[in-house]
């Protein structure tokens with residue numbers, strides 16, 4: 001009895017392993033035309049590089065031609081301006097002077113997201129204009145406690161030369177005019193990209 005069952009059991013096991021090996025095999029071919037594995041060379045992705053960029057971010061809220069505009073006033077009367085949203089198209093320059101070479105624009109917004117201190121949520125794209133980086137961008141999303149000496153924020157992605165980008169930025173205030181609200185901030189960007 002047992003001897004007659006054994007071959008049946010063995011063949012069932014074989015089928016079982018055959019089926020389960022199918023389900024754990026990664027998708028190599030097509031999956032109903034919806035998803036497929038791709039050789040990274042087909043996208044022109046060679047060796048991953050680490051780059052460092054340094055420039056100055058100009059937040060101009062005063063005067064007749066501001067680069068930063070308040071779009072949502074603070075929700076309540078708090079010292080941290082909690083709820084404020086400011087839209088920016090801030091120049092990024094090589095040196096700390098606004099008249100120095102323009103290398104890009106910081107486009108996005110910052111919002112006051114802390115009730116305890118001045119802590120901003122930064123959501124911005126650095127749209128580069130300089131040399132081979134012209135037309136490429138990186139995206140920053142992070143927390144900016146503006147009175148800290150160095151604020152670190154993640155680079156969460158990018159476009160063009162910065163496809164698959166990841167990294168971080170360090171921001172430190174170069175100068176701030178408390179009368180006008182204008183500020184110049186040094187940005188150091190460390191980013192992995194192809």
Ligand SMILES: *[C@@H]1O[C@H](CO)[C@@H](O)[C@H](O)[C@H]1NC(C)=O
Pocket residue numbers: 077
């Ligand atoms: C905001 O708070 C300050 C200090 O408590 C008060 O003097 C001022 O009137 C308040 N402003 C508004 C718009 O509520």
Ligand SMILES: *[C@@H]1O[C@H](CO)[C@@H](O)[C@H](O)[C@H]1NC(C)=O
Pocket residue numbers: 129130131134135
């Ligand atoms: C950047 O690219 C734009 C659009 O192609 C072009 O008009 C502009 O002159 C370029 N700027 C630099 C500095 O190369």
